[in-house]
Amino acid sequence: MLPDPFSYTALPMRVVFGRGLEPLAAEVEHLGIRRAVIISTPGPKPVVAAVTRIVGEAVVGVLAEAVMHVPVEVVDRCVQVSGDLDADGYIAVGGGSAIGLAKALALRTGLPIIAVPTTYAGSEMTPVWGITDNRIKRTGRDQAVLPRAVVYDPALSTDLPVDISVASGMNAIAHAVEGLYAPDRSPIVSLMAREGARALAAALPRVVDDPHDLPSRGEALYGAWLCGAVLGTTTMSLHHKLCHVLGGTFNLPHAHTHAIVLPHVLAFNAPFAADMVVALTDVFGDGEPWTALWNLQRSLPMPTALADIGFSATEIGEVARQVTASPYANPRPVTEDDVRVLLQRALVGHAPHPSTDMPVPSQS
Numbered sequence: 001m002l003p004d005p006f007s008y009t010a011l012p013m014r015v016v017f018g019r020g021l022e023p024l025a026a027e028v029e030h031l032g033i034r035r036a037v038i039i040s041t042p043g044p045k046p047v048v049a050a051v052t053r054i055v056g057e058a059v060v061g062v063l064a065e066a067v068m069h070v071p072v073e074v075v076d077r078c079v080q081v082s083g084d085l086d087a088d089g090y091i092a093v094g095g096g097s098a099i100g101l102a103k104a105l106a107l108r109t110g111l112p113i114i115a116v117p118t119t120y121a122g123s124e125m126t127p128v129w130g131i132t133d134n135r136i137k138r139t140g141r142d143q144a145v146l147p148r149a150v151v152y153d154p155a156l157s158t159d160l161p162v163d164i165s166v167a168s169g170m171n172a173i174a175h176a177v178e179g180l181y182a183p184d185r186s187p188i189v190s191l192m193a194r195e196g197a198r199a200l201a202a203a204l205p206r207v208v209d210d211p212h213d214l215p216s217r218g219e220a221l222y223g224a225w226l227c228g229a230v231l232g233t234t235t236m237s238l239h240h241k242l243c244h245v246l247g248g249t250f251n252l253p254h255a256h257t258h259a260i261v262l263p264h265v266l267a268f269n270a271p272f273a274a275d276m277v278v279a280l281t282d283v284f285g286d287g288e289p290w291t292a293l294w295n296l297q298r299s300l301p302m303p304t305a306l307a308d309i310g311f312s313a314t315e316i317g318e319v320a321r322q323v324t325a326s327p328y329a330n331p332r333p334v335t336e337d338d339v340r341v342l343l344q345r346a347l348v349g350h351a352p353h354p355s356t357d358m359p360v361p362s363q364s
Protein backbone atom coordinates (compact mmCIF):
# COMPACT_ATOMS: atom_id res chain seq x y z
CA MET A 1 0.00 0.00 0.00
CA LEU A 2 1.25 3.48 -0.88
CA PRO A 3 2.21 5.34 2.32
CA ASP A 4 0.77 8.76 3.12
CA PRO A 5 2.98 11.59 1.84
CA PHE A 6 5.86 12.34 4.20
CA SER A 7 9.22 14.06 4.45
CA TYR A 8 12.21 12.68 6.33
CA THR A 9 15.52 14.33 7.18
CA ALA A 10 18.32 11.84 7.86
CA LEU A 11 20.70 13.08 10.54
CA PRO A 12 24.43 12.70 9.92
CA MET A 13 25.00 9.84 12.36
CA ARG A 14 28.23 7.93 12.51
CA VAL A 15 27.71 4.85 14.64
CA VAL A 16 30.22 2.16 15.55
CA PHE A 17 28.29 -0.63 17.22
CA GLY A 18 29.55 -3.66 19.14
CA ARG A 19 33.21 -3.51 18.13
CA GLY A 20 34.45 -2.79 21.65
CA LEU A 21 35.96 0.50 22.76
CA GLU A 22 39.05 0.37 20.51
CA PRO A 23 37.42 2.22 17.56
CA LEU A 24 37.06 5.29 19.81
CA ALA A 25 40.72 6.25 19.30
CA ALA A 26 40.24 6.31 15.53
CA GLU A 27 37.07 8.40 15.87
CA VAL A 28 38.94 10.98 17.97
CA GLU A 29 41.70 11.12 15.40
CA HIS A 30 39.28 11.24 12.48
CA LEU A 31 37.63 14.36 13.96
CA GLY A 32 41.03 15.96 14.52
CA ILE A 33 40.50 16.23 18.27
CA ARG A 34 43.81 16.76 20.11
CA ARG A 35 42.60 18.12 23.45
CA ALA A 36 39.52 16.16 24.51
CA VAL A 37 37.70 16.67 27.78
CA ILE A 38 35.77 13.66 29.05
CA ILE A 39 32.33 14.52 30.43
CA SER A 40 30.66 12.08 32.84
CA THR A 41 28.64 11.73 36.01
CA PRO A 42 30.70 10.99 39.14
CA GLY A 43 29.49 7.33 39.03
CA PRO A 44 30.99 5.16 36.28
CA LYS A 45 34.71 5.62 37.08
CA PRO A 46 35.85 2.30 35.55
CA VAL A 47 34.26 3.23 32.22
CA VAL A 48 35.90 6.67 32.30
CA ALA A 49 39.24 5.02 33.10
CA ALA A 50 38.84 2.64 30.14
CA VAL A 51 38.05 5.54 27.79
CA THR A 52 41.03 7.51 29.08
CA ARG A 53 43.29 4.51 28.45
CA ILE A 54 42.07 4.06 24.88
CA VAL A 55 42.25 7.72 23.88
CA GLY A 56 45.58 8.31 25.63
CA GLU A 57 47.36 11.67 25.32
CA ALA A 58 44.47 13.32 23.52
CA VAL A 59 42.59 13.47 26.86
CA VAL A 60 43.45 16.71 28.70
CA GLY A 61 40.85 16.54 31.46
CA VAL A 62 37.86 14.81 33.02
CA LEU A 63 34.79 16.72 34.18
CA ALA A 64 32.84 14.16 36.22
CA GLU A 65 30.28 16.79 37.18
CA ALA A 66 27.18 15.87 35.21
CA VAL A 67 23.92 15.59 37.15
CA MET A 68 20.36 15.03 36.03
CA HIS A 69 18.51 17.75 34.08
CA VAL A 70 21.66 19.80 33.30
CA PRO A 71 21.52 22.71 35.80
CA VAL A 72 22.75 25.96 34.21
CA GLU A 73 25.21 26.54 37.10
CA VAL A 74 27.04 23.31 36.18
CA VAL A 75 27.12 24.34 32.52
CA ASP A 76 28.60 27.76 33.39
CA ARG A 77 31.33 26.17 35.51
CA CYS A 78 32.24 23.52 32.95
CA VAL A 79 32.37 26.00 30.04
CA GLN A 80 34.91 27.95 32.09
CA VAL A 81 37.02 24.86 32.92
CA SER A 82 36.95 23.48 29.38
CA GLY A 83 38.08 26.91 28.15
CA ASP A 84 40.91 26.95 30.70
CA LEU A 85 41.97 23.50 29.43
CA ASP A 86 41.91 24.79 25.85
CA ALA A 87 39.66 21.86 24.92
CA ASP A 88 38.86 21.18 21.26
CA GLY A 89 36.26 18.44 21.74
CA TYR A 90 34.18 16.50 24.27
CA ILE A 91 33.90 12.78 24.86
CA ALA A 92 30.63 12.17 26.71
CA VAL A 93 30.80 8.90 28.64
CA GLY A 94 27.68 7.58 30.38
CA GLY A 95 23.98 8.23 30.17
CA GLY A 96 21.76 11.13 29.23
CA SER A 97 23.13 13.31 32.04
CA ALA A 98 26.73 13.12 30.77
CA ILE A 99 25.65 13.50 27.14
CA GLY A 100 23.26 16.30 28.13
CA LEU A 101 26.04 18.28 29.82
CA ALA A 102 28.32 17.79 26.79
CA LYS A 103 25.49 19.06 24.56
CA ALA A 104 24.98 22.15 26.72
CA LEU A 105 28.72 22.86 26.49
CA ALA A 106 28.74 22.32 22.72
CA LEU A 107 25.79 24.70 22.38
CA ARG A 108 27.98 27.45 23.90
CA THR A 109 31.39 26.54 22.47
CA GLY A 110 30.57 24.85 19.15
CA LEU A 111 33.05 22.04 19.92
CA PRO A 112 32.35 18.51 18.59
CA ILE A 113 31.06 15.67 20.77
CA ILE A 114 31.83 11.97 20.58
CA ALA A 115 29.39 9.93 22.69
CA VAL A 116 30.04 6.63 24.44
CA PRO A 117 26.59 5.76 25.84
CA THR A 118 26.21 3.39 28.78
CA THR A 119 22.46 3.72 29.49
CA TYR A 120 19.48 3.34 27.17
CA ALA A 121 18.17 6.94 27.28
CA GLY A 122 19.05 7.55 23.60
CA SER A 123 20.26 11.15 23.93
CA GLU A 124 23.36 10.39 21.85
CA MET A 125 21.25 10.13 18.68
CA THR A 126 19.46 13.47 18.99
CA PRO A 127 20.18 17.17 18.39
CA VAL A 128 17.94 17.87 21.42
CA TRP A 129 19.46 19.78 24.33
CA GLY A 130 17.95 20.61 27.70
CA ILE A 131 19.06 23.04 30.41
CA THR A 132 17.37 23.65 33.76
CA ASP A 133 17.36 27.20 35.04
CA ASN A 134 15.43 28.34 38.08
CA ARG A 135 13.41 25.07 38.18
CA ILE A 136 12.29 25.35 34.54
CA LYS A 137 13.74 22.91 32.00
CA ARG A 138 14.16 24.54 28.58
CA THR A 139 14.74 22.25 25.60
CA GLY A 140 15.66 22.95 22.00
CA ARG A 141 17.11 21.40 18.87
CA ASP A 142 20.43 22.41 17.36
CA GLN A 143 22.63 20.44 14.97
CA ALA A 144 25.67 21.76 16.85
CA VAL A 145 24.90 19.43 19.78
CA LEU A 146 24.37 16.24 17.76
CA PRO A 147 27.32 13.94 18.54
CA ARG A 148 29.57 13.56 15.48
CA ALA A 149 30.26 9.92 16.33
CA VAL A 150 28.78 7.37 18.71
CA VAL A 151 30.65 4.30 19.92
CA TYR A 152 28.35 1.64 21.39
CA ASP A 153 30.06 -1.03 23.45
CA PRO A 154 27.58 -3.28 25.31
CA ALA A 155 30.32 -4.38 27.73
CA LEU A 156 30.38 -0.88 29.24
CA SER A 157 26.82 -1.21 30.53
CA THR A 158 27.13 -4.50 32.40
CA ASP A 159 27.62 -2.60 35.69
CA LEU A 160 24.62 -0.33 35.11
CA PRO A 161 22.26 -1.18 38.01
CA VAL A 162 19.24 -3.18 36.84
CA ASP A 163 16.66 -0.65 38.05
CA ILE A 164 18.35 2.12 36.06
CA SER A 165 18.71 -0.25 33.10
CA VAL A 166 14.97 -0.96 33.12
CA ALA A 167 13.93 2.65 33.65
CA SER A 168 16.21 4.05 30.97
CA GLY A 169 15.05 1.31 28.59
CA MET A 170 11.48 2.46 29.23
CA ASN A 171 12.63 6.03 28.55
CA ALA A 172 13.80 4.84 25.13
CA ILE A 173 10.50 3.03 24.48
CA ALA A 174 8.79 6.37 25.21
CA HIS A 175 10.71 7.91 22.30
CA ALA A 176 9.40 5.13 20.06
CA VAL A 177 5.81 5.52 21.26
CA GLU A 178 5.76 9.26 20.61
CA GLY A 179 7.54 8.81 17.26
CA LEU A 180 4.66 6.56 16.16
CA TYR A 181 2.13 9.39 16.49
CA ALA A 182 4.36 12.43 15.97
CA PRO A 183 3.02 14.97 13.45
CA ASP A 184 6.22 14.47 11.41
CA ARG A 185 6.28 10.66 11.61
CA SER A 186 7.15 8.68 8.50
CA PRO A 187 7.31 5.01 7.48
CA ILE A 188 11.08 5.07 8.13
CA VAL A 189 10.68 6.42 11.64
CA SER A 190 7.89 3.93 12.35
CA LEU A 191 10.15 1.04 11.29
CA MET A 192 12.85 2.20 13.69
CA ALA A 193 10.33 2.79 16.46
CA ARG A 194 8.79 -0.67 16.17
CA GLU A 195 12.13 -2.44 16.02
CA GLY A 196 13.60 -0.35 18.84
CA ALA A 197 10.65 -1.00 21.15
CA ARG A 198 10.69 -4.69 20.24
CA ALA A 199 14.39 -5.04 21.01
CA LEU A 200 14.06 -3.34 24.39
CA ALA A 201 10.90 -5.20 25.42
CA ALA A 202 12.69 -8.47 24.62
CA ALA A 203 16.03 -7.55 26.18
CA LEU A 204 15.07 -5.86 29.46
CA PRO A 205 13.72 -8.97 31.23
CA ARG A 206 16.90 -10.82 30.21
CA VAL A 207 19.08 -7.94 31.48
CA VAL A 208 17.27 -8.24 34.82
CA ASP A 209 17.86 -12.00 34.93
CA ASP A 210 21.54 -11.65 34.10
CA PRO A 211 22.97 -8.10 34.02
CA HIS A 212 26.30 -9.42 32.68
CA ASP A 213 24.82 -11.22 29.68
CA LEU A 214 26.41 -9.38 26.74
CA PRO A 215 23.88 -10.40 24.04
CA SER A 216 21.04 -8.99 26.19
CA ARG A 217 22.97 -5.79 26.90
CA GLY A 218 23.75 -5.55 23.20
CA GLU A 219 20.12 -5.96 22.16
CA ALA A 220 19.02 -3.33 24.69
CA LEU A 221 21.67 -0.89 23.42
CA TYR A 222 20.62 -1.58 19.83
CA GLY A 223 17.01 -0.79 20.80
CA ALA A 224 18.14 2.38 22.56
CA TRP A 225 20.01 3.51 19.46
CA LEU A 226 16.92 3.06 17.27
CA CYS A 227 14.57 4.73 19.75
CA GLY A 228 17.02 7.62 20.19
CA ALA A 229 17.17 8.04 16.41
CA VAL A 230 13.35 8.24 16.39
CA LEU A 231 13.42 11.04 18.96
CA GLY A 232 16.15 12.75 16.95
CA THR A 233 13.93 13.17 13.90
CA THR A 234 10.41 13.66 15.28
CA THR A 235 8.48 16.18 17.34
CA MET A 236 7.90 15.31 20.99
CA SER A 237 4.35 15.20 22.36
CA LEU A 238 2.46 15.10 25.66
CA HIS A 239 4.56 12.38 27.27
CA HIS A 240 7.86 14.23 26.92
CA LYS A 241 6.23 17.52 27.96
CA LEU A 242 4.91 15.92 31.15
CA CYS A 243 8.29 14.40 31.96
CA HIS A 244 10.14 17.67 31.29
CA VAL A 245 7.88 19.48 33.76
CA LEU A 246 8.04 16.68 36.36
CA GLY A 247 11.83 16.52 36.05
CA GLY A 248 12.65 20.20 35.63
CA THR A 249 10.29 21.64 38.25
CA PHE A 250 10.09 18.79 40.77
CA ASN A 251 13.51 17.22 40.15
CA LEU A 252 12.06 13.71 39.81
CA PRO A 253 14.47 11.06 38.46
CA HIS A 254 14.24 11.32 34.70
CA ALA A 255 14.15 7.70 33.55
CA HIS A 256 11.84 6.48 36.34
CA THR A 257 9.44 9.33 35.63
CA HIS A 258 9.32 8.40 31.94
CA ALA A 259 8.78 4.75 32.79
CA ILE A 260 5.89 5.37 35.19
CA VAL A 261 4.07 7.97 33.08
CA LEU A 262 4.39 6.17 29.72
CA PRO A 263 1.54 3.59 29.91
CA HIS A 264 -0.83 6.36 31.01
CA VAL A 265 -0.01 8.66 28.08
CA LEU A 266 -0.06 5.69 25.71
CA ALA A 267 -3.61 4.83 26.87
CA PHE A 268 -4.72 8.48 26.76
CA ASN A 269 -3.53 8.99 23.18
CA ALA A 270 -4.61 5.56 21.89
CA PRO A 271 -8.10 6.61 20.63
CA PHE A 272 -6.43 9.30 18.49
CA ALA A 273 -3.43 7.24 17.27
CA ALA A 274 -4.65 4.09 15.54
CA ASP A 275 -1.33 3.39 13.76
CA MET A 276 0.55 3.55 17.04
CA VAL A 277 -1.87 1.05 18.61
CA VAL A 278 -1.47 -1.38 15.70
CA ALA A 279 2.33 -1.10 15.77
CA LEU A 280 2.60 -1.60 19.53
CA THR A 281 0.09 -4.45 19.62
CA ASP A 282 2.51 -6.14 17.25
CA VAL A 283 5.42 -5.35 19.61
CA PHE A 284 3.91 -6.17 23.00
CA GLY A 285 1.59 -9.00 21.99
CA ASP A 286 -2.18 -9.39 22.02
CA GLY A 287 -4.43 -7.00 23.86
CA GLU A 288 -4.26 -3.32 24.60
CA PRO A 289 -0.63 -2.17 24.32
CA TRP A 290 -0.93 0.15 27.35
CA THR A 291 -2.05 -2.77 29.51
CA ALA A 292 0.64 -5.05 28.05
CA LEU A 293 3.32 -2.42 28.73
CA TRP A 294 2.01 -1.83 32.26
CA ASN A 295 2.06 -5.60 32.92
CA LEU A 296 5.60 -5.83 31.55
CA GLN A 297 6.64 -3.02 33.89
CA ARG A 298 5.04 -4.73 36.89
CA SER A 299 7.11 -7.84 36.15
CA LEU A 300 10.35 -5.80 36.24
CA PRO A 301 12.20 -4.14 39.13
CA MET A 302 10.94 -0.57 38.76
CA PRO A 303 8.53 1.69 40.64
CA THR A 304 5.10 2.01 39.00
CA ALA A 305 3.74 4.94 41.07
CA LEU A 306 4.98 8.54 41.02
CA ALA A 307 4.38 8.62 44.79
CA ASP A 308 7.24 6.11 45.10
CA ILE A 309 9.73 8.54 43.53
CA GLY A 310 8.85 11.63 45.53
CA PHE A 311 5.87 13.18 43.74
CA SER A 312 2.83 14.26 45.74
CA ALA A 313 -0.82 14.98 45.00
CA THR A 314 -0.42 18.66 45.93
CA GLU A 315 1.92 19.13 42.95
CA ILE A 316 -0.49 17.84 40.30
CA GLY A 317 -2.18 21.21 39.75
CA GLU A 318 1.10 22.99 38.99
CA VAL A 319 2.12 20.30 36.46
CA ALA A 320 -1.29 20.45 34.75
CA ARG A 321 -1.00 24.24 34.52
CA GLN A 322 2.51 24.16 33.02
CA VAL A 323 1.76 21.33 30.59
CA THR A 324 -1.27 23.09 29.12
CA ALA A 325 0.21 26.62 29.26
CA SER A 326 2.91 25.77 26.70
CA PRO A 327 1.78 22.46 25.19
CA TYR A 328 3.78 20.21 22.88
CA ALA A 329 2.11 18.73 19.78
CA ASN A 330 -0.25 15.88 20.64
CA PRO A 331 -2.67 13.73 18.65
CA ARG A 332 -5.39 14.17 21.31
CA PRO A 333 -6.38 17.61 22.65
CA VAL A 334 -5.26 17.93 26.28
CA THR A 335 -7.09 19.82 29.03
CA GLU A 336 -5.86 20.59 32.54
CA ASP A 337 -8.43 18.12 33.88
CA ASP A 338 -7.09 15.38 31.57
CA VAL A 339 -3.58 15.94 32.95
CA ARG A 340 -4.89 15.86 36.51
CA VAL A 341 -6.65 12.50 36.02
CA LEU A 342 -3.69 11.00 34.17
CA LEU A 343 -1.31 12.08 36.94
CA GLN A 344 -3.63 10.89 39.70
CA ARG A 345 -3.52 7.42 38.15
CA ALA A 346 0.26 7.58 37.73
CA LEU A 347 0.65 8.92 41.27
CA VAL A 348 -0.87 5.84 42.88
CA GLY A 349 0.14 3.27 40.26
CA HIS A 350 -3.41 2.67 39.08
CA ALA A 351 -4.01 0.84 35.79
CA PRO A 352 -3.81 3.08 32.70
CA HIS A 353 -7.03 3.84 30.80
CA PRO A 354 -7.88 5.86 27.65
CA SER A 355 -10.80 7.65 29.30
CA THR A 356 -10.23 10.49 31.77
CA ASP A 357 -13.94 10.57 32.71
CA MET A 358 -13.72 7.67 35.12
CA PRO A 359 -13.15 8.29 38.84
CA VAL A 360 -9.62 7.59 40.02
CA PRO A 361 -9.29 5.42 43.09
CA SER A 362 -6.99 6.93 45.73
CA GLN A 363 -5.04 3.66 46.12
CA SER A 364 -3.66 1.14 43.67
Ligand code: NAD
Pocket: 041, 042, 043, 044, 047, 067, 068, 069, 070, 094, 095, 096, 097, 098, 100, 118, 119, 120, 121, 122, 123, 124, 126, 127, 128, 129, 130, 156, 157, 158, 159, 160, 161, 164, 168, 171, 231, 254, 255
Ligand atom coordinates in the same frame (compact mmCIF):
# COMPACT_ATOMS: atom_id res chain seq x y z
P1 NAD B 1 21.89 9.29 33.91
O1 NAD B 1 22.78 9.68 32.81
O2 NAD B 1 21.53 10.33 34.92
O3 NAD B 1 22.52 8.02 34.61
C1 NAD B 1 21.82 7.41 35.69
C2 NAD B 1 22.82 6.88 36.71
O4 NAD B 1 23.49 5.76 36.13
C3 NAD B 1 23.89 7.88 37.11
O5 NAD B 1 24.06 7.82 38.51
C4 NAD B 1 25.14 7.40 36.39
O6 NAD B 1 26.30 7.72 37.09
C5 NAD B 1 24.88 5.89 36.36
N1 NAD B 1 25.58 5.18 35.29
C6 NAD B 1 25.58 5.48 33.98
N2 NAD B 1 26.29 4.58 33.30
C7 NAD B 1 26.74 3.68 34.19
C8 NAD B 1 27.52 2.48 34.09
N3 NAD B 1 27.96 2.03 32.93
N4 NAD B 1 27.78 1.79 35.21
C9 NAD B 1 27.30 2.21 36.40
N5 NAD B 1 26.56 3.33 36.57
C10 NAD B 1 26.29 4.05 35.47
O7 NAD B 1 20.51 8.69 33.38
P2 NAD B 1 19.82 8.65 31.96
O8 NAD B 1 18.48 8.13 32.20
O9 NAD B 1 20.69 7.99 30.97
O10 NAD B 1 19.75 10.17 31.51
C11 NAD B 1 18.83 11.10 32.06
C12 NAD B 1 19.08 12.47 31.47
O11 NAD B 1 19.16 12.39 30.07
C13 NAD B 1 17.99 13.49 31.77
O12 NAD B 1 18.55 14.74 32.13
C14 NAD B 1 17.25 13.61 30.44
O13 NAD B 1 16.60 14.84 30.27
C15 NAD B 1 18.33 13.37 29.45
N6 NAD B 1 17.88 12.84 28.15
C16 NAD B 1 18.04 13.63 27.07
C17 NAD B 1 17.65 13.17 25.82
C18 NAD B 1 17.87 14.06 24.62
O14 NAD B 1 17.64 13.64 23.49
N7 NAD B 1 18.33 15.26 24.80
C19 NAD B 1 17.10 11.89 25.67
C20 NAD B 1 16.95 11.11 26.81
C21 NAD B 1 17.36 11.58 28.04
